[in-house]
Amino acid sequence: MALVEMKKVELALHRSVTDKVVASLQRLGCCEIIRFGGDNSSGETRGGPVSEHLKRYENLLSDARFALRFLENYRQGKAGFLAKALSEKPQRNMAELESLSDETDFQDLVQKLRGLERQFVEIRTEMSQLAALETILENFRDLSESLLFFTAGTEKVKGVIGTMPVDQVSRLELAFSSQVGKDGELFVKVVDPAKDKDAKVALLYIRELEEKVSALCAEVSFNRIELPRELSGTPAEEIARIGEREALLQEREESLLKEAGSLSSQWMDRVQALSDFWSVMNGRYEALDSSESTEQINFLRFWAPVDALPRIEKELEPFSSLSDRMVKAPEEGEVVPSMLRNPAWASPCEPLTTMFGVPTYGGVDPTLMMAPFFYLFFGMCLGDAGFGVILALILGGVLVKFPIAGNLRKFLIVMFICSLSTVVMGALTGSWLANTVDSFGFLHFLKPLRDRFVLWDPMNDPMTYLSVCLALGFAQLIFGLGIAFWDALRRRSYMEAFADRGGWITLLVGLALFFLVSIGKAPASLGLLAKSLAGGGALILFLTQGRTKKGLLSKAFSGALSLYGVTSYLGDTLSYSRLLALGLSGAAIGLIINLLAKMISEGVPYVGWILALILFVIGNIFSLAINVLGAFVHSLRLQYVEFFSKFYEANGRIFTPFGYETQFVKIVETGDGREQG
């Protein structure tokens, strides 16, 4: 319920053992290093071996990132996303990785990969240039003159090629024949007169007429195309040459691809392992870098949970002659990281708590109190035992079969428990894939079995079920206020406990009781108790809620106004009616599916039952998907908005221990076989 108690540990270490101690702490993975003096904003990283190591590992890591990206691109037989998420990480130990790092000529590989990448880029650039040239030349394929005339020209003859508007062509032809006449040649091509706006034009003329032709060209908005100088054959010849060149380039690219592929299969795993090793080492030197040091001594400070202290002590035992340590309680004003710890059945809900916000250190961790409500509400919202069984089987299978870790695993466990709760709630409301048992004659024999568990039938008697939902909601709200009351007591702020929380609890319980008495659900003898509770609560609130105000009148006004807050509690309670609505909507969709399936199976001859079965399966999958989303979101919302708002303070910072943070491999210990994540 409360967060794990944290202690601040200050270590003074002789320089000679600092590396080893930091390595041990990293292996333990239960300390959060505190940076000295905030950060090294001066940019001066104290020089020395530590920053050199840091620089080295940072470079290696950036190379590794490049190499991994490259190798991943050219990997043969890529693994799917799911397969990747579900497969187990290979296990390695630090010594192994270190020797791997030493014996690998990584720089050589990186050089090779960069070379390959450059060649790929070169090939692709040339290919695209060739393709562009090819489209230009394709337009002049019928031109029988050598392109030499159009690039450099000969001593006597010069030419230009280009495009121009189709409607100007006749003008050009006229002017060309009158001004150049026999001293030149004109080639015009319009691919599709209906659509093309540009004609492809080639002009050939004797050099002396160059100026005249230029003027002519300017008049008809001729757009000149520059060709590469090395072209010397006819366009048709050049196109053939380009084709040859392209084939050659393609061949080269294929051989490079093969090389990249083989490099990928040869190196991928190793580079992944190395990248993890270097990031671990980088983390270690970052920790060292955040220590403060004199010539002989390094000072290291970190947060650690109280129960990890003996382990740390044991780890530091061998260095006791060269180290000194002090364990302190957190001081006022220090931001202590929060570490959540809950029993196994509730701890999978921790990500749901931290998604809302990390609990403030010293405050309440709501996970344990939220978990049962969340499981229950999810079950009520989904509310179908058939869905519950299906979900439980799928999730259980996935959890057993695949070695999933981390938050994904927690999420799947939450969903698994939720699906069990769905089975229970579905059985209590008699919903097994809605009313499937009633709908289809051949399932009627299951009816007595189903009916044995039914407690309510929300479809036929929604009001009873609604009151159950609201009662549960009211209970959760009072529970939330109770936690706030307890928390205030624990912090010894009695005024807050008894006046703010106590006042509301008394008033609300009194009002609820009064309501029950007045609709005849509670014995009338409790009426007096109800009235006095409500009255007492209201009086407490009236007298205390204005206590920060000055002046009797404004005190009284604030006190009276605070009673208006009862509407927000009413609203919160009514909000729980969504449990019924969502439960009903799931059941009703199921009802519709069954009805349609029955209509089809009876109405369509011969194949009716096949169509009905298909409709039944697809319809239920759709219904399951949409209802699971709704159930999850709305039961979570009830926790966040209605429950958490009563007591939960989420201004904390999550405890992030200094350890082995890896992406691809799992680092294990060799010595005594202890595993470190």
Next chain:
Amino acid sequence: MDQVVTTLLTTMSEQLGAMIAVLGAGIAAGFAGSGSAIGISIADEAASGIMTEDPGKFGLALLLLALPGTQGIYGLLAAFFAILKVGLLGGAAVKVTIWQGIGIFGSLMPIAIACYYSAIAQGKASAGAILLISKRPEEIGKAVILPAMVETYAVLALLLSIILMNSIKL
């Protein structure tokens, strides 16, 4: 002449009630569905937008833009309940008076109105949430919760429609 009027009145008293309920069902399903379609299209625009940058966000975006789709389902549900209640989907014949028909019509109004508007509003909220995950995909949990706040009122409307319909005794 009199006979014509009598026949007219008889058929009216026999069938008009059920038909008014059908009118209500049509409005409920129609408006709720339209609202969902508009809401989803609003979220769709945002989703297409972020996918131009990163097509890999398709899954997350789909989850968010499906949220305004529930209103259409609620509308269909309520409509279905109504026509089931007046006996148009088989089962024993039910006699529905004009007043009962008007009652059923009224009971469908919360869902028709609230679903139409809340689906559009939720579409906007989803679009915002989709922009949120374009920058911070790890916050998908929060991004799903925010638009769900809007849906509350569609859920409440569904609840009231069902309770009202249930309270009309045929």
